[in-house]
Amino acid sequence: MIRTPDQRLRVFVSSTLRELADERSAVRRAIERMHLAPVMFELGARPHPPRALYRSYLDQSDVFVGIYWESYGWVAPDEEISGLEDEYDLAPASMPKLIYIKRSRNREERLTALIGRIQSDDTAAYLPFDDAEELESRVADDLASLLAERFDESRAGEVPSVGPDAAAALIARVPAPYTTTIGREDDLARVRQLLAEGTDRVVSLIGPGGIGKSRLAIEVAHASEDLFPDGTYFVLLEGVLEPGLLLPTIAYTLGIRDNGEAGLEDRISVALAGRRVLIVLDNFEQIVDAAPVLVRLFTVAPLASFLVTSRVVLRIRGERVYEVETLPAPDDRGPASVDLVRRSAAVRLFVDRAQAAKPEFALTAENATVIADICRRLDGLPLAIELAAAKMRLLTPAGIAERLERILPMLTASARDLPDRHRTMRATIEWSVGLLEPQRREQLEDLGVFATRFTLDAVDAVGRGRSWEGQGLDGLSDLIDASLVRQVEVAGRPTFSLLAIMREYAVERLKERGEADVMRGAHADYYVELVQRVAPALRGLGQVDAVSQLGLELSNLRAAARHLVYTDRLDDAGDFAWSLLAYWWISGFFSEVRLWMLELLEKQQPISQHTRAAAWFLTLWGEMWQRPSEQVVAGLGECARLFTESGDAHAAAMALAARGSTRMQFPDLDAAKAEAELSEAAAVLKDLGDDWTECMTVVGLGLLSVVKGAIPDALERFAEAAAIAEAGQNMFTRIVAGNNRARVLILLGDVDGAEEEFLLTLGLSTRLHYIEGIAYSLEGICGVASARQDPWRAGALLTVAATIRQTTGIFDVSGFDVHLPLLAALREADPDGVAAGELDGAQMSVPDAIALTLPTVDEAARTALATW
Structure with a gap:
């Protein structure tokens, strides 16, 4: 793996090494100026055959840069082409290729043939150059253009198109x-x-x-x-x-x-x-x-x-x-010459965005005065200027100016309570929206109900009964063309978003129309249905995809929960939160859920016993771990009673198990009482077929055995929990059970068994993107390496795990650190070896450490690693 811990876009550089050494340095400077990561042999050579190495480098790169001069390069024994040509052939067709050809009259024949092939390849762009200085400038400019065109990740708060993990x-x-x-x-x-x-x-x-x-x-x-x-x-x-x-x-x-x-x-x-x-x-x-x-x-x-x-x-x-001030617009005190107008940042912005909408547009002596006037009328507000410039698809500069002249005074007269800039911005939005057909305008305003981003399925769902029903996709296409909606791929599927200020305008219009609650209700209904459909997969084979899908919808899940509570749909809110319990657990969102549930309970409205129990349980969850007390035990007991009376035996058993887990943390441990509650809960859950909660409860019994010092009993419990997780095909609970089982195996001296278990949990944690599980697995394998007298490996893995612990705030260090005594003994025997590993580990990314540790990486884990 190439070590680029910041995970920037990677630019692979292909050329003959000695012949173009100065040019390679120039390209490296250009790439780093763009805050990208150069991928070059001299930056990360490894003791592997060259062809395998550059194939690996290409697999992990995003852009191909080729620099060619006179030499075709060395052809290795048993090979028919040079590494230079092989690199070009191995670059995926989908990878952008920027080719730079240094002028020469003495080019080798095979290189001339290769360049001829490149020039006929419509997936590659090529340019000539004379020296390293010119090359550096060209590469920087071309990468900037390429990023703007092909790596569009600018949607504020949205993620680029990557795998779900x-x-x-x-x-x-x-x-x-x-x-x-x-x-x-x-x-x-x-x-x-x-x-x-x-x-x-x-x-x-x-x-x-x-x-x-x-x-x-x-x-x-x-x-x-x-x-x-x-x-x-x-x-x-x-x-x-x-x-x-x-x-x-x-x-x-x-x-x-x-x-x-x-x-x-x-x-x-x-x-x-x-x-x-x-x-x-x-x-x-x-x-x-x-x-x-x-x-x-x-x-x-x-x-x-x-x-x-x-x-x-x-x-x-x-x-x-x-x-933050507006962009300066040309003053109106003198003639608007092209040179004078072009000095204005506001005009330069207008021209740039207008050319994006209409490539043949240019600032001329004929339109300079009008464009300067447009920028002055819009007070130099960047977004207002961008919206106006987008209309160059349909209008001339004079047409834009004419419409602004009509709409701005009208809005000023009707909204004198707004600041001048706010009036100007609102006017520009209203003008842009006013150019839409009525159905498209209503659709845009209805989309204001979504938070951050949304999918086509969600749009179609909230569109039922609206004037634009059945036209969701066509409407989105029109709104994208009008620069009012943005599109980006996330996890392989198209998603859409509004700018924050556009969403604010849309919600305001919904309120003016008296339809805000109607649309929020439709929004909440869709996400309630989505959760009902996706949540069951959280506890089985589809866990990875379910966690990914819910993670991408998190902002809308928040909005739905907020609306359900606000509109007193309290039982719906309780069911919504409770059905996502596994997601809150895996992804770690209990603080947010606690806020919603506290607000629900403070409503003092009639609610079902199940809702009251669920809300109470979710507010007690953090107390159970952070401030265990008899009051928490009593509260969980009341939750169990309410769940039982509402007919939810699964939830009642979970509340009972939580009681036992709370007792385990008391300084004066009553082991018998804690074990009785956990055992009773595990038996009920087994009869009910609730393998998720049964597994976690049996893990609790194993931890209780550790606290009691009964290590063989703990091993038996953790093995039982692992078997339950495997039977239910549940990745998360298998990780939890497996890491605990492996720790006990180390305590019992079974290093081989511990290694096998830790490697399994590391692969599963990678696929689920469960960073704490990765830390525990790496620490465990550090212990295995220590037991096998491998100081470099032990030191490197410990350092990566320690970095994960710090950067993710893992708080549960004490009590089960089976790797530390083994490492301490190894450090005493070979301090330099451990120190060398720690030094190299400090330069490793998490994917580096995983790739180093897993002897073979399955396809699912490899896909997950590729996107880190």
């Missing part, structure tokens, strides 16, 4: 701008300088909607990567409306699961301890009451910095406010 992990990445950022050079330099100085813990980019705060934040984040060696995280708050969800959303982006075992603030502080990171918080204004949480976070994580976009100032200590 990696969708959650990619959320943290800073989006790549999908179009050129114009006129923000000074802002970019100033904000970067503020972050570099480090005297202000929170830098807030403040300005009205549509002014370009998010775009500026994205550019700053990319330009400041060198200032934050431990990572940059992009936290989209667009669909987060409750202040209490700020911490869970940050935790999710950081890769921290909230399984209830420790407070989120504690886990985040562990994850950020000693790390210089930048956390970008986009669209903070809707949860501004949560601003004091940032003070607590930067207090416990003194090396972390926060870059916030908001329409309002946070007003907390440590905040530096940076006002």
Whole structure:
């Protein structure tokens, strides 16, 4: 595996090594200027045959760059072509190929033939060049164009098109701008300088909607990567409306699961301890009451910095406010010559976006005055300018100016309570929407009910009974053409989104029409049905796909739960939350669910016994692990009673098992009582065929045996739990049971058995993208390596696992660290060997460590690894 821990797009560079050494250095500089990862032999050679090595490199690369001059390259024995030609042939047809040919009169015949083939290949782009300096400039420019055209990952808060296992992990990445950022050079330099100085813990980019705060934040984040060696995280708050969800959303982006075992603030502080990171918080204004949480976070994580976009100032200590201004438009005091107008950033933006809509458009002496006037009328607001420029598909500049002249004064007269810029932005949106047919306009406004992104199936579902019913796809196509809706592929399926300000406008229109609750009800109904359909797969063979699908719909699941509670559909809300219990457990979202359930219980409305029991249980979950007490035991007992009376024996047994697990954590352990409750629950669950909960309950009995010191009994319990998980084809419970079983095997001296079990759980954890399971497995294999006197392997794997523990805030270190005594003994015998492993482990990514550890990687795990 090529070690690129930041997981940037990888650019494979093909050329003869010695002949083009200077040019290779120039290309490397160009690639790194674009914040991409160069893939070159000199950066990562390994002791493998060259052909196998460059085939492996190509398999992991995203772009092919070829540099050719005079030499065809060496042809190895038993080969018919050189490595240069073989690399080109092995590059997938779908991989973008940028070819650069250095001018020469002495080119080898076989290279001339290869270049001729390339020139007839319509999947490759090629250009001549004279020297390394020219080549560096060309590569940088061409990569920028390529990224804009073919790697469109800029939808704020959306993930790129990847396999299902990696969708959650990619959320943290800073989006790549999908179009050129114009006129923000000074802002970019100033904000970067503020972050570099480090005297202000929170830098807030403040300005009205549509002014370009998010775009500026994205550019700053990319330009400041060198200032934050431990990572940059992009936290989209667009669909987060409750202040209490700020911490869970940050935790999710950081890769921290909230399984209830420790407070989120504690886990985040562990994850950020000693790390210089930048956390970008986009669209903070809707949860501004949560601003004091940032003070607590930067207090416990003194090396972390926060870059916030908001329409309002946070007003907390440590905040530096940076006002984002509009783009300067040409003044109207003199003649509007082309040269003078072109100096305006607002005009340059208009021209750039107009050419995207109509490639033959150009700024001329004839239209310069009109375009300058358009930019002045739009107050230099970037989004307003982009929306207006998109109309060049249909209108002339004069036609755009004429319509703006009509609509802007009308809106100003009817909405004098709005700030000038807000009126201008709203006017531009209303004008863009006003050009639509009535059905398309209604569809756009109805789409405001969705959070962040949505699928075609969801659109069709909420469209039932609407004027546009049956036209969802055609309508989306028209709205995309009008630059009002965006499309991006996520996990192999098309999804759609609205800009935050467009969604705000759409919701406002729904409220004005008196149809907001109708659409929110339709939205909630669809996601209730989706959960009923998907949730059963969470406990069986389809677990990976179910977790992925629900993860991609998380923002809409939140919106549905919020609406169900808000509209007093409390029993529906309780069923919705309870049916997703396995998902909350696997993915770690208990803090969010607890907020919804507390709000439900505070409603003081009539609810079913099952709803009351489910809500109470979900609020007690974190208490059970973090603050176990007799009150928690009593509360879980009441949950069991209510579940029993409502006829849900499965849930009643789960509440009983939770009681026993709570007792296990008391300082004065009553082992007999805890074992009785866990055993009774396991027996009931077995009779009911609930293998998921039975397995986790038997794991609890195994942990109780460990606490009691009955290690052989613990092994028997964990083996029983593993067999239950295998029978139910349940990946998550198999990981939990297997890691515990393997730990006991190490304690009993069965190193071979432990290794087999840890390798199994590592493969399963990779497929499920369960990062804590990966950490436990790597720690276990570190113990195996220590027992086998393999110091480098033990040190390397321990370091990777320790990094996972810190960055994900894993909090349960003590009590079952079977690898540490073995490693300590090995370190004493060979300190240099362990230290060498730790040094190399510090440079490894998680996929590196997995590939190093798994002797053979099955196809499912390989697919998961490829997207990390």
